[in-house]
Amino acid sequence: MAPLKSSSTNFSRGPSVTLKTVFFVVLSVIIMTADRQTGSLDAFRSGLALLVYPVRAAVDLPYTAWNWFAESLDSRGDLIEANRELRREQLELRGQLQRFAALEEENERLRALLESSRQLEAEVQVGELLRADLDPFRHRVTINLGTRDGIVDGEAIIDARGVVGQVTNAAPITADAILITDPSHATPVEINRNGLRTVALGTGSLDRLELPFLPNSADIREGDLLVTSGLGQRFPQGYPVAVVDTIQRDPGQAFAQITARPIAALDRLREVLIVATESPGDVDSNVTPESTDSDTAQPESEDGERRNATEADNE
Amino acid sequence: MSERMASGRWVIFLSIFVALALAVWPLPDVMKAWWPSWLALVLIYWGMALPFRVNIGTFWIAGLLLDVLKGAVLGEHAVALTILAFATYRWHLQVRVFPIQQQMLAVGVLVALYQFILFWVRGISGASMPPLYHVGPVLTSALVWPWLFLLLRELRRRYRVS
Numbered sequence: 001m002a003p004l005k006s007s008s009t010n011f012s013r014g015p016s017v018t019l020k021t022v023f024f025v026v027l028s029v030i031i032m033t034a035d036r037q038t039g040s041l042d043a044f045r046s047g048l049a050l051l052v053y054p055v056r057a058a059v060d061l062p063y064t065a066w067n068w069f070a071e072s073l074d075s076r077g078d079l080i081e082a083n084r085e086l087r088r089e090q091l092e093l094r095g096q097l098q099r100f101a102a103l104e105e106e107n108e109r110l111r112a113l114l115e116s117s118r119q120l121e122a123e124v125q126v127g128e129l130l131r132a133d134l135d136p137f138r139h140r141v142t143i144n145l146g147t148r149d150g151i152v153d154g155e156a157i158i159d160a161r162g163v164v165g166q167v168t169n170a171a172p173i174t175a176d177a178i179l180i181t182d183p184s185h186a187t188p189v190e191i192n193r194n195g196l197r198t199v200a201l202g203t204g205s206l207d208r209l210e211l212p213f214l215p216n217s218a219d220i221r222e223g224d225l226l227v228t229s230g231l232g233q234r235f236p237q238g239y240p241v242a243v244v245d246t247i248q249r250d251p252g253q254a255f256a257q258i259t260a261r262p263i264a265a266l267d268r269l270r271e272v273l274i275v276a277t278e279s280p281g282d283v284d285s286n287v288t289p290e291s292t293d294s295d296t297a298q299p300e301s302e303d304g305e306r307r308n309a310t311e312a313d314n315e
Numbered sequence: 316m317s318e319r320m321a322s323g324r325w326v327i328f329l330s331i332f333v334a335l336a337l338a339v340w341p342l343p344d345v346m347k348a349w350w351p352s353w354l355a356l357v358l359i360y361w362g363m364a365l366p367f368r369v370n371i372g373t374f375w376i377a378g379l380l381l382d383v384l385k386g387a388v389l390g391e392h393a394v395a396l397t398i399l400a401f402a403t404y405r406w407h408l409q410v411r412v413f414p415i416q417q418q419m420l421a422v423g424v425l426v427a428l429y430q431f432i433l434f435w436v437r438g439i440s441g442a443s444m445p446p447l448y449h450v451g452p453v454l455t456s457a458l459v460w461p462w463l464f465l466l467l468r469e470l471r472r473r474y475r476v477s
Contacts, residue, residue: 020371021401028375028394035389036440048383055335055384063341131341137444140386176386184441 042153042169049171056142056174060130123276125149127157129269130174137204139179139266141165145274146173154234156275162240162263163187163228164272179266180241181206189241190229194219197229200242203259206266209242211258216249218256226260236275323476327369330357330467331377339384348451351459354381354392355399355429359422360467362403363411365477374400388440395432402428415461423457 035041074082127145145151147170157164157177165179180187185202187209196219200209214220224244230237242260249256337353354377361369378393385392402425410421430449437443470476 017371017401017404021397024371024375024397025394028378028390028397030390031379032388032390032394032436032440041389045383045389048379048389052335052380052384055332055339055380058332058336059339059341137448138386138442142386 045169046147046171049169049174049176053173056130063131124273125151125276127151127175127272127274129272137183139165139182139185139202139204139206140168141177141179141269143167143175143177143272143274144173146171146175148172150276151175151274152276156228156235156239158239158273158275159264159269159271160273161265162242163235164264164266164269166234167274179206180262180264181209181266187235187241188229188231189226191220191244192225192227192240193221196220197231200226200260207261208245209260209262211244211260212255214256214258215254216251216256220244220247220256220258222247239275323471323474324368326470326474326476327361327365330361330470334358335377335380335384338381348448349455350452351456352426352429352452354378355396355426356422356456356460356463357467358396359399359403359425360464362400363407364468364471366404366407368477371397371400371404388436388442391433391436391440394436395429398432399425399429415464418464419457419460422460423453426456427453 031041035045125145127143127149130142130144143151143157151167151170153167153170155167155170157166163180165177165182165185167175168178169176178185179202180200181202181204183202183204187200187202188197189200189211190197196214198211198214198218200211203210211220211226222244226241226244228235228237228239228241240263242262245259245261247256247258331354334353334357340350342350358369358374358377362374374396375393378391378396379389381387381392381396382389406421406425410418413421430453434443434446434449
């Protein structure tokens with residue numbers, strides 16, 4: 001600080017302030033360009049993210065505390081009621097899953113017969129969003145898992161209903177993610193009914209995606225389910241993304257104007273699932289054992305077998 | 316003791332920490348366009364009160380931290396705060412002796428400059444927001460300035476920050 005003090009005498013006269021300003025402005029411009037064009041500052045950003053973690057934790061604290069408080073104030077009756085409800089739901093889901101397991105086996109067999117590519121079993125981790133308001137027109141969120149937990153850039157994020165987004169920058173204890181509705185995000189999708197592939201672009205509004213690349217003659221109807229196509233190798237195939245909302249076919253235009261409504265509850269996200277995609281997963285094979293421990297989204301019993309079976313197929 | 320050495324600098328850090336937290340505080344949608352630019356205000360105060368302690372580098376680093384917190388392009392808030400720092404240092408001797416209403420006006424102008432640069436940089440980087448989101452904070456920032464000023468001055472005097 002000593003040199004600062006000595007320069008403080010000519011402080012308000014200008015040249016040093018002007019010089020410093022120019023220096024920092026130029027530095028900012030270089031950083032912005034590097035960050036935007038090349039992504040070469042990811043490590044730097046991760047470091048800074050670690051540095052600001054206390055701020056994030058402080059912002060999140062009141063909500064965590066309030067949830068805890070509210071939970072601990074729940075009456076015993078309410079808890080028993082909720083527990084009963086959850087058990088019933090779990091039984092139902094397990095029942096559905098049995099059928100699903102059989103179907104998946106059959107699907108694998110048929111695919112093997114066709115020598116078609118197999119569908120991958122995905123590893124899932126449960127994460128929570130940190131409460132924070134990012135820029136209202138930039139749909140970014142932060143989750144409470146990071147490289148420490150095996151999160152890698154590019155992993156897909158889903159909630160109980162559908163696709164939420166993908167990880168853009170994994171820092172040690174947190175990870176930034178982009179939602180599918182961000183204006184700069186494009187999700188490769190296909191129509192579940194007929195496999196027609198296209199791209200769903202974010203619009204900056206949480207309840208709308210656009211499908212600008214389908215011709216007027218495309219076979220698409222209102223209410224069609226869009227699922228991830230697996231192209232682009234970011235999102236695993238077959239997760240629901242959105243439901244087609246409106247279709248305007250203007251004969252004067254080359255492409256139809258189609259909007260879709262995301263299925264995931266993007267406006268009230270709290271808990272999300274991070275799906276490990278196969279290629280980055282290999283890099284981090286040392287952390288996958290941990291993630292299977294916390295893997296609550298799948299039943300333990302047949303899960304391991306199935307994964308082994310699919311992996312064997314893969315070889 | 317080290318306390319004397321630090322001369323209450325923790326107050327500055329704490330206020331910047333709180334300003335960063337406020338900047339990303341979860342808000343209902345209606346308030347988002349009217350949320351003051353807390354970090355800019357706190358930095359303006361310290362830049363005016365202790366220009367030798369809080370220099371342009373402080374502004375820049377705080378801006379970088381805000382970029383990471385907001386998930387913005389790195390350097391976006393940093394460049395805006397750097398130019399804000401420049402304007403603050405140019406004016407601080409005059410603004411310090413202004414009566415409070417004139418100070419509000421001056422702070423409004425400074426925050427307007429900050430928001431204008433943000434608007435401009437976001438436009439270039441293709442992440443522009445409706446202008447209301449840049450105009451609203453200017454008004455509310457000017458309105459909260461007197462209270463923030465009194466609070467920070469009280470803290471500065473009580474803990475002899477220098």
